[in-house]
Amino acid sequence: MQFGVFTVGDVTADPTTGRAPSEAERIKGTLAIAKKAEEVGLDVFATGEHHNPPFIPSSPTTTLAYIAAQTERLILSTSTTLITTNDPVKIAEDYATLQHLADGRVDLMMGRGNTGPVYPWFGKDIRDGIPLAIENYQLLHRLWREDVVDWAGKFRTPLQGFTSAPRPLDGVPPFVWHGSIRSPEIAEQAAYYGDGFFANHIFWPPEHTARMVKLYRQRYAHYAHGQADQAIVGLGGQAFIRKNSQDAVREFRPYFDNAPVYGHGPSLEDFTSQTPLTVGSPQEVIDRTLGFREYVGDYQRQLFLMDHAGLPLKIVLEQLDLLGEEVVPVLRKEFETLRPAHVPAAPTHASLLAEAKATAEQSRSIETGKATQ
């Protein structure tokens, strides 16, 4: 099982001091968070993509390439890449380049974004959100798998004899997750391609996630990529950790009460019981996270949101220490013990390359067999 962090990249004032970081501080802070993630033994760092203040990550591959140069093991991912408003040709090029720079430590999560106005900024119409996600990804999928592509669709100019360069590292496209909160079409899309499905999970009651993952698993089996319990599932999570539960609640409450998404609404207590947010001791985070498996089955990737709502960098880094040192090692062991042998781990570049080689080997021996007959 992979563990990591995902960031929205919001510039939010610390409600306890009223001070907001500059964009420069937040961008550099993001790098510090990624490096810390690797240092404390996490597997994945994923950044959101936004094109409006108060968010800073408008250029994910620039940031991820920089992080790639400063890390050794960390898998770099997105949460999410806007498959609706980005040109799929540019996504194919940018992420294939990143894949080469990072020696394959790259995957992506496709999403439709949470900001209505972003569509017209990029010449698109939000009412086409789902059709854009479907058509653009279909093209992206081909661009990474076919050297020469002839293509025509509704939303971009046709391509004739087009080759997306560079070709994916070792001829193996980056693994793709599809993220959605409650659009069944996206679970269907992930299942159709045999890609991963990532349920945002946070900020919503678990029933939403359970229903989406169930549909994805059923359809994954329907499209014959494997059994339902072999489908590749990722989940979001949200935690604030202190050794002592009461300290965690006391320290996090002002950030919770003023948070951009849910602040000034439900109480911390209500929200922690209604959504995956856990504010407490390492053991409480461990117990809660192990509980996710009860409604989604054995899954492959757990990402935590640790750096939003104006939490200063210093606290975020302390949180990552606690997550990496006291929470994740236990989760890793427990999840591994619970996972049946036939349930795969999350795909990596190495595992996909091995798979591709095995498939090529198999078809070669079939060809040889035919030839000798």
Add this chain to the structure above:
Amino acid sequence: MTHRTHRTHRIHRTLVVVTAGLSQPSSTRLLGDRIAAATSRALAEGPGEVDVEVIELREHAQALASNLLTGFPSDDLRTALDSVLAADGLIVVTPIFNGSYSGLFKMFFDCIEQGSLNGKPVLLAATGGSARHSLALEHTMRPMFAYLRAITAPTAVFAATEDWGTSGSTHGALAQRVDRAGTELARLVAVTEASRPADPFEDITSFEELLAG
């Protein structure tokens, strides 16, 4: 609702009253109860049984505000919303504030997803200080339910403070109006098989169809 499973044996109907009255006891609630009783009487002339469930929105006031911010209802609020979606007929009652339904009333119906009240029989009712507010039913409430594609009973019931005088409320114009509206709703309920919103997780569009646009 669980009663629904008996439908093959005998007709069992549920009326849900949604009241946005704020005081306790409230005249808004009282009006809702009167209308529910009149509708039940009218339905009782036909076959089957009637259940009445009352949803007091004041109990969900905080959950409604939270829902606006978080996008999802608390457990209790969801139970109330589910009752509304499953009802055979709705009686909706609000005090009139500043010439329109109350904010609390609107917040509740803002949690209803578009399409989920399609074809639902609804009776509109309101209370206010004087009869001069009565057309708020027609120019604010009825358009909202038209937007939600509910089927509204032609008679909407408005009760002003002066209508609650003894003779007025039990034998007079208000009582007649309550009976007429209740009978209209009962007729709509009797002839309507309220549409159930399609569950996108049960009836999924295959990816081949999605690709075809």
